[in-house]
Amino acid sequence: MKKKKSSNVVKYNRWGYIFLIPFFVTFIVFQLIPLFGTFWNSFFENYRSGRQQIGPNFIGIENFKTIITSGLIWKYARNTLIMWVLGFVPQIFFSLLLGAWFSDKRLSIKASGFFKTVIYLPNLIMASAFAMLFFTLFSEGGPVNSILVNLHILKEPFAFLNDIAATRGLVGLMNFVMWFGNTTLLLLAGMLGIDPSLYEAAEVDGATSTQKFFRITLPILKPILVYVVITSLIGGLQMFDVPSVLTNGKGNPMETSMTLIMYLNNHLYSKNFGLAGTVSVLLFLITGILSFIVFKVSNEKNVK
Template sequence: MISAKTNENIPVSYTNKKPFNKATLIGWSFITLASVLICLFYFFPMVQALIMSFQSGTGTNLTFTGLDNYARLFKDPTFITVVKNTVIYLIIQVPVMILLALFLSVLLNDKRLKFKGFFRTAIFLPCVTSLVAYSVIFKYLFGADGIINMMLMKLSFIAEPIQWLTDPFWAKLTIVIAITWRWTGYNMIFYLSALQNIDHSIYEAAKMDGASPVQQFFKITIPMLKPIILFTSITSTIGTLQLFDEVMNITKGGPGNSTMTISQYIYNLSFKYTPDFGYAATVSYAIVIMIVIFSIIQFKVAGDRNA
């Protein structure tokens, strides 16, 4: 009787606990290899780079120097310049791309629109093109004697060719246009998928209450898409802070260092200048810190209590 009463008082989680069996072993066998590979190719290089950021020297002849590399960041004029360039891309390109993607997704979600499949595919296609290929095409399009200048001059918008690639202002604008062209369709797909999951009866009820399309957009669509907007904003921020291919292939960081990004500076420190892998790793972790800061800001602005 005592043992029976004792069993009745034992929680269900303990009485139903199963021993380590064959099914559990099979489950672990599926995830073990993937976990080992992730640790080997992701986490180990991250830890190794962190250790390297506290070292300095030429090539692989590195010695421990403590926080000297991090102190050097604030005295490095090139680093300050590339951070400014990258932040300019971030605060201009990301909001423009997010708003444009939202606008296009709402248009393409209209049931009355014909050939929706064609337009969706056409807008999404740029993000599956080769980074190098489209960068080279943009370089020729925006050249001094490129198609863009020829069209603008024929339409009498300009009297002489714009130096898209050799003027600091226009070169930055060219990079922003290139990034926006490539990634707007990618973000549009997320918004389009979310819009199709919103019950249409909500819009019908709002319409019956006298809400205009603009009011429906700001009072229904934006609040409903808030988690997706936050997600795309953070991923776009991370992508922009790691921007490399477009700048490298279109302007090579010029003129001067006016378009160089942080990632290109890391590349130059590692392979173009005298190799300084320790300082390059330090600059890499500067990107990590910036990503964390901007992500927290975006969570706070979005009102996420878990940030």
């Protein structure tokens, strides 16, 4: 009987592996092979000069020297991180605030399900459509300038898209509006999983709401917070559609809103596949290093 049961378990487990096959096939074909292909292409000279195809010729690390010595990748990495921070800081602040409100049973917010749905809705809108909306709203002849001029806040229309701080601020604002709902639901799920008895014990000891949040909620939420920071960082470094549509792919003014992926896209558009592969590899390394730093810093705080 035991042999029959064990054989049935083995047969049952086989179906689990069979159902995993489509995922692994898709991952290998569409992600793993292109990843190795990108690394491989970064060591080759491969571009078009007019109608003539140059390469592919193996040139070693010359592409890496060209990209690094130009200094552009560091400039665009700084642009990308600035715009990511402008969107992420208010995003994490309001997500924690809303999560604390929705999870607090004493407040008993009515129609909380409706509000959760509403704050998540911007995440369902295409980023390009969102960027076109903001482009229309904040153009010199747009409704925002009209309202500000009619209210006598401004004497004349302000060129938001010709100002460095305003353009970066708009990109950060769009990223905040699109993603804070998703972050709120993630943090809220973590808060609802905290044992209520911990808060009850803290109340008996006379702890205030602020003390409970910083001494109980945040420490328990730390794994989810690390996940949110890392995934948001990865998404931020891959920022493309919002600044590209808002600035017509040029990163104006003066390329201060040009991101790493926009820089990569320029090489793909010019069919310089060697340099495009190099930028992809460097982006991969930058993402890995920054994610490792975030993970390491959070672990050190846990140890202390």
